[in-house]
Amino acid sequence: MPHAAAKTMPMDLPGGPRARASASIRVTRGTRGSAPALAVGLMLVVAAATLPWWAPAGEASSWMRGFVEIACYFVFALMWNLLAGYGGMVSIGQQAYFGLGGYAMLVLANDLGVNPFLAVPLGAVVAAVISVPVSFVAFRLAGGYFAIGTWVIAEVFRLGVANVSAVGGGSGTSLTALRGIEKATRETATYGLALACTVVAIAGVYLFLRSKRGLALLAIRDNEAAAESQGIDVRGMKLAVYVVAALGAGLAGALYFLGNLRISPDAAFSVNWTAFAIFMVVIGGIGRIEGPIVGALVFWALNKFLSDYGTWYLLGLGLLAILTTLFFRQGLWGWAQQRWGWSLFPTQRRLEP
Amino acid sequence: MRVAIDILVQGLLLGGLYALFALGQSLMFGVMRLTNTAQGDFIVLAAFGAIAALAALGPLIPAPQLAVVAAGLLLLPAAFGVGYALQRGVLNGTLGNDPLPSLVVTFGLSIVIQNALLELFSADPRSIETGGLSTASVTLPGEVAVGLLPLAIFVLAVVATGGLQWLFGSTALGRSFRAVSDDREIAELMGLDAKKVYALATAIAFVLIAAAGLLQGMRTTVSPADGPVLLLFAFEAVIIGGMGSFWGTLAGALLLGVTQQIGFRLDPGWGIWFGHLVFLVVLVLRPQGLFPKTR
Amino acid sequence: MTLLGTHGLTARYGDAQALFGIDFRLEPGEVVAIIGANGAGKSTFMKALTGLVPAPREQVTFEEEPIGGLPPAEIVRRGIALVPEGRRLFPSLSVEENLRMGATAKRAGPWHLERVYGLFPILREKRAQPSTALSGGQQQMVAIGRALMGNPKVLLCDELSLGLAPVVIHEIYAAVPALCAEGMTIVVVEQDVALAQRVSQRVYCFQEGRVALEGESAALTREQISQAYFGV
Numbered sequence: 001m002p003h004a005a006a007k008t009m010p011m012d013l014p015g016g017p018r019a020r021a022s023a024s025i026r027v028t029r030g031t032r033g034s035a036p037a038l039a040v041g042l043m044l045v046v047a048a049a050t051l052p053w054w055a056p057a058g059e060a061s062s063w064m065r066g067f068v069e070i071a072c073y074f075v076f077a078l079m080w081n082l083l084a085g086y087g088g089m090v091s092i093g094q095q096a097y098f099g100l101g102g103y104a105m106l107v108l109a110n111d112l113g114v115n116p117f118l119a120v121p122l123g124a125v126v127a128a129v130i131s132v133p134v135s136f137v138a139f140r141l142a143g144g145y146f147a148i149g150t151w152v153i154a155e156v157f158r159l160g161v162a163n164v165s166a167v168g169g170g171s172g173t174s175l176t177a178l179r180g181i182e183k184a185t186r187e188t189a190t191y192g193l194a195l196a197c198t199v200v201a202i203a204g205v206y207l208f209l210r211s212k213r214g215l216a217l218l219a220i221r222d223n224e225a226a227a228e229s230q231g232i233d234v235r236g237m238k239l240a241v242y243v244v245a246a247l248g249a250g251l252a253g254a255l256y257f258l259g260n261l262r263i264s265p266d267a268a269f270s271v272n273w274t275a276f277a278i279f280m281v282v283i284g285g286i287g288r289i290e291g292p293i294v295g296a297l298v299f300w301a302l303n304k305f306l307s308d309y310g311t312w313y314l315l316g317l318g319l320l321a322i323l324t325t326l327f328f329r330q331g332l333w334g335w336a337q338q339r340w341g342w343s344l345f346p347t348q349r350r351l352e353p
Numbered sequence: 354m355r356v357a358i359d360i361l362v363q364g365l366l367l368g369g370l371y372a373l374f375a376l377g378q379s380l381m382f383g384v385m386r387l388t389n390t391a392q393g394d395f396i397v398l399a400a401f402g403a404i405a406a407l408a409a410l411g412p413l414i415p416a417p418q419l420a421v422v423a424a425g426l427l428l429l430p431a432a433f434g435v436g437y438a439l440q441r442g443v444l445n446g447t448l449g450n451d452p453l454p455s456l457v458v459t460f461g462l463s464i465v466i467q468n469a470l471l472e473l474f475s476a477d478p479r480s481i482e483t484g485g486l487s488t489a490s491v492t493l494p495g496e497v498a499v500g501l502l503p504l505a506i507f508v509l510a511v512v513a514t515g516g517l518q519w520l521f522g523s524t525a526l527g528r529s530f531r532a533v534s535d536d537r538e539i540a541e542l543m544g545l546d547a548k549k550v551y552a553l554a555t556a557i558a559f560v561l562i563a564a565a566g567l568l569q570g571m572r573t574t575v576s577p578a579d580g581p582v583l584l585l586f587a588f589e590a591v592i593i594g595g596m597g598s599f600w601g602t603l604a605g606a607l608l609l610g611v612t613q614q615i616g617f618r619l620d621p622g623w624g625i626w627f628g629h630l631v632f633l634v635v636l637v638l639r640p641q642g643l644f645p646k647t648r
Numbered sequence: 649m650t651l652l653g654t655h656g657l658t659a660r661y662g663d664a665q666a667l668f669g670i671d672f673r674l675e676p677g678e679v680v681a682i683i684g685a686n687g688a689g690k691s692t693f694m695k696a697l698t699g700l701v702p703a704p705r706e707q708v709t710f711e712e713e714p715i716g717g718l719p720p721a722e723i724v725r726r727g728i729a730l731v732p733e734g735r736r737l738f739p740s741l742s743v744e745e746n747l748r749m750g751a752t753a754k755r756a757g758p759w760h761l762e763r764v765y766g767l768f769p770i771l772r773e774k775r776a777q778p779s780t781a782l783s784g785g786q787q788q789m790v791a792i793g794r795a796l797m798g799n800p801k802v803l804l805c806d807e808l809s810l811g812l813a814p815v816v817i818h819e820i821y822a823a824v825p826a827l828c829a830e831g832m833t834i835v836v837v838e839q840d841v842a843l844a845q846r847v848s849q850r851v852y853c854f855q856e857g858r859v860a861l862e863g864e865s866a867a868l869t870r871e872q873i874s875q876a877y878f879g880v
Contacts (some may be wrong), residue, residue: 090453092390092460137633140640141592143452144388148588149636155585156629163622271581275464282457311468318464325457326446525748531740532749538700539736544724544753544798 048195052188061184064191065259071194072256073276074296075201079248080277082205085286086214087241088221090143092274093150094249096134096157097127099268101250102257103167109177116177117193120254127250128243135242151271158269172264175257190259197255201248202293208244217241279321285331294332360614362497368590368610369507370572372603373565374583375590376513377558379602382591384530384554385448387455391463392587394580395559398466399566401575403428404479417482421571424481428563436559440552448551463580470577478574487571506568513561514603520557521599530554582625589632595642604644649712651676651833652697652728652802657707657716659696666692668857674802679824679834681844681865684854685877690837691733693854694806698730699723710802724753729800733807733837735791737779744775746790750797757799758830764793767823785816792823803827803834809843821847841873855879 048067052060076098084090105123109116134153141149162170178186208214219227220234228234257263276299284295306313328335378392389395406424414420447454489501521527533540533550541547569575569583586609594605609628616627635643652674659667666689674680684690695701697708699720708716715723729750737746747764765772768789774782779790788808795803809817817840824847827834838844844851845865853861853876861868861876 084453090456092456137637140636143386144382144390144456145588145592147452147456148388148390148584149592151581152585152589152629152632156626156633159626159629163626275460278457278460286453311471315465315468315472318461318468322443322458322461322465325454325461326443329454528741528745528749529752531745532738535738535740536736538720539732539738540749541720542698542700542724542730542732543749543794544721545749546721 045195045199049192052191061187064187068190068194068255068259070296070300071198072252072259073280073299074292075197075255076249076252076273077277077280077292077296078201078205079245079252080274081281081286081292082248083241083245085281085291086209086217086221087238087245088224089238089242090147091138091150091245092147092271093138093152093154094245094277095269095271095273096150096154097131097246097249098253098256098273099154099157099161099265100130101127101253102263102268103161104250105254105257106173106175106263107167109175110173113177116175116258117189119177120193120197120258121251123254124247124251127253128247131243131246132239135239138242139238154269154271158265161269162265168264170265172262172267175261175263178258178261190255193258194255197251201251213237213240279317281331282321283324283332285334285337290337291331291334298332356618358495358497360618361611362493362499363503364611364614365607366499366503366507366610367614368603368607369503369510370565370568371586371590371610372510372514372606373506373561373568374587375594375602375606376510376517376599377561377565378587379591379596379599380517380554380558380561383597384534385551386452386534387444387448388452388459389558390456390459390584391466391580392562393583393585394463394466395562396566396569396583397575397577397580398470399428399432399563400481400570401470401474401479401566401577402431402563403481403567403570404474404575407481418486421481421483421486421567425564425567428567429560432559432563433556436562437552437556439559440555441548444555445548445551463584467577467580474577476576476578478576479570480574481567481570483571502568502572506572509564509568510603510606513564514599517557517599526550526553586628589628592642593632593635595645597646598644601642601644601646605642608643649676650674650709651711652835653709654693654697655707655709657693657696657703659692659701659703661692661695661701666857667696670854670857670859672852672859674833674835676801676833677828677831678850679828679836679848681848681851682835682837682854683839683841683844683851683873683877684860687856688854689857690854691806692857694730694733694804694835694837697723697804698728721753724798724800725755727755727799727801728804729795729798729802730804731788731791731795731806731808734810735784735787737787737790737794739778739780741779742776743771743779743782743790746779747771747793747797750794753798755799759796759799761797764796767796767826768793783816784812785820788812788816788820792820796827801833803832804837805834806837807839808836809838809840817843841877853877 051063051067076094080091080094083094101123103123104126105116105119108114108119108122114122138146138150138153161167167173181189209217216227216232216237219230219232220237224234253268257268260267280295280299281292282295283298284291284293302313302317306316324331330338374392374396378389381387381389403421403424406427407420410420410423414423443458444455447458483502487500487502490498491501491504492498519527521530529540529545529550532543533545533547537547540550566575590606590609591602592605593608594601594603609631612631613624613628617624619627650673652672654670654672657667657670657672658665670689670693672693682690682693692701696703696716699715699718699722703716705714705716705718708714710723710726710728713726715726738749741749744761747761751760765775770786771789771793774786779787782790792805792808808820812820821843824834824836836844836847838847845868848865851861851863851865851868851873852859853873855876856879860879861872863872
């Protein structure tokens with residue numbers, strides 16, 4: 001099977017007595033599995049996009065709702081993975097932007113008359129804009145204390161919003177802007193938006209990590225001081241990643257509450273969002289793009305079959321996360337990647353003679 | 354003026370309890386750079402442990418005050434053992450340059466504890482029967498009436514802080530703590546067993562956690578979901594006070610307590626929020642905290 | 649009996665292989681010097697001897713017993729002490745506390761706090777000060793004293809002269825004969841070749857992870873050493 005998408009860059013080594021015999025090296029990125037995976041991925045997207053037409057009657061609605069929910073979990077986890085695994089910033093406070101995205105969407109749609117489906121990406125933008133001043137505070141901390149500090153900030157937002165009666169205060173409010181639309185249409189449109197968001201999020205993160213900026217990010221993650229000495233603007237990159245992660249979290253939140261139709265501070269700013277994201281990413285493998293996908297699938301399966309057990313289910317999730325961290329440091333996908341060399345979203349460049 | 358003094362006193366006493374929440378966290382972070390995100394949940398676990406112990410001891414010891422003391426005598430050594438085993442068996446494996454594993458594992462523990470407690474005890478708030486100890490009051494010079502229990506907690510917090518400071522500064526174990534946190538590799542080169550030293554640090558931290566849980570349960574009600582809030586208080590106290598110093602943590606806790614009291618007086622819904630705000634202000638204006646120890 | 653020896657010692661430092669089969673022996677009472685350019689593997693060698701870098705069990709022997717790869721605390725207990733490159737004192741501890749840390753392994757022997765102060769009197773004056781408040785040379789004295797507090801049979805000294813003025817280096821190395829007179833066995837890693845030759849009875853020259861030259865310090869010529877040092 002031919003290598004897919006190999007980017008060849010002949011590099012001539014400087015001439016002179018020490019030049020080696022072969023004068024060019026190819027830099028490739030594709031792996032054996034990545035081309036078929038791309039094809040399968042495209043097929044899945046097409047299948048998903050046409051779901052409303054081929055799904056069995058009666059099931060379509062609940063499948064679409066289920067997908068929207070999983071999409072929100074997944075996008076949030078993908079962004080958390082970007083922030084922690086690639087940006088090196090572990091945050092327990094990303095739910096702040098999830099909630100802000102949701103509330104922004106609601107205010108835009110309810111009070112400012114914006115089309116709710118347009119209000120979703122706009123809500124994400126609002127979350128991203130707010131993340132800039134917040135970063136000035138949050139970046140004062142590092143490591144474990146950064147994590148808890150971001151949690152405090154999320155709590156500040158939660159308590160703050162709970163005191164704003166214009167959005168329903170502590171008990172929340174409903175998305176009235178969609179009242180006039182027929183249920184089936186609304187559900188299909190929400191589903192389509194969710195699908196679009198998922199594809200855009202994956203594509204966006206993947207392309208970003210393949211780029212030079214992505215390399216810079218990896219350099220910072222591995223050794224900040226060395227990266228700085230190479231001329232990489234560490235502070236700027238970290239801010240960029242933080243804002244992008246906030247944008248994504250806001251997108252997930254806005255989308256979620258579009259589907260949910262009701263928002264409240266406790267639901268919007270709950271730390272459980274981050275808990276689930278951590279779970280998905282840790283199970284799947286941090287710092288890899290496929291990680292959140294694998295993790296989301298595992299999470300969805302567990303959710304589907306076990307969530308009725310309530311506390312036992314959550315307890316099991318917690319234990320699973322602990323055991324995976326202790327014994328499968330790389331996550332399940334990471335372990336598979338090491339064991340069998342799989343990589344579906346290759347971003348690593350390899351040198352080939 | 355009376356009101357101001359009252360707020361101050363109540364705030365300081367509340368801060369004493371927060372110091373007990375925070376000292377264990379400060380200790381663990383100081384020795385091994387480990388952030389225990391389950392700190393609050395372990396405090397709640399200890400409180401429920403005391404409640405369970407009292408349920409068993411109750412029939413044997415009729416006087417509630419004695420029963421509480423007996424529960425404490427059982428709880429504290431048990432906590433020492435639990436902390437030691439936890440560090441040795443689980444947390445030692447998460448230490449290193451990457452903060453993620455310890456965060457995820459302690460976060461996972463937080464979820465496990467909360468849900469286990471929910472299963473065992475249901476979500477209802479419980480408290481520890483103290484036979485009037487929690488409502489007894491004492492009149493200080495200046496005609497300020499304070500609760501006996503809060504005063505005892507405050508005194509205990511000061512004693513604990515002094516004790517930890519003494520342990521770190523004047524004992525061989527304290528020297529080991531400082532050495533291993535400075536340079537683990539060279540400390541091991543001296544013959545130190547880093548794994549054991551870390552486990553002892555956590556064991557001591559857990560004794561403080563157990564005391565905090567017992568007292569919290571006596572002072573007010575506890576429910577399984579309380580953990581995260583207590584963690585945030587502990588964390589804010591450490592940051593406001595400045596890392597690297599136990600007296601700093603105490604000072605931060607006292608300041609947090611006073612701030613919250615001021616907030617509560619202005620509006621019952623604002624107390625905790627005020628504390629968060631002060632924390633953020635300190636973080637922006639003086640990120641190293643008010644009394645940091647420079648290395 | 650060879651006190652300390654390595655047999656075809658191989659070791660990695662991070663991802664790269666640093667040592668490619670080092671044969672080394674140390675007899676009781678000797679002072680042996682190891683010289684070589686930066687990156688030759690000298691420090692990795694020291695770390696392999698003390699358990700800071702893993703090594704196969706049989707490749708390092710102490711008093712005829714294999715000790716390769718044992719944990720550092722275990723090796724210290726047996727009687728090997730390291731004065732690390734760059735001193736690496738504990739910043740949170742005072743001078744005296746740093747010295748006391750050296751005695752953690754509780755080995756019996758002639759060295760104790762008062763004796764160290766006798767060897768380096770300036771430290772007695774500064775005993776309560778934080779170790780970071782001392783000059784480079786004084787810190788080196790603390791590092792040596794700390795190692796001595798472990799009552800080792802073998803003292804490994806990694807680049808004692810690093811960053812120190814010649815006068816101070818002289819002062820530090822003046823202590824070496826006194827230690828030898830008591831029967832201490834010493835290995836000295838040094839950048840300064842002439843100093844290494846003066847101080848030791850035998851010299852090893854490392855080059856890119858291998859022993860390029862070994863011989864009596866007094867007998868080796870400058871040409872031999874340059875050749876081995878630079879591999880030219």
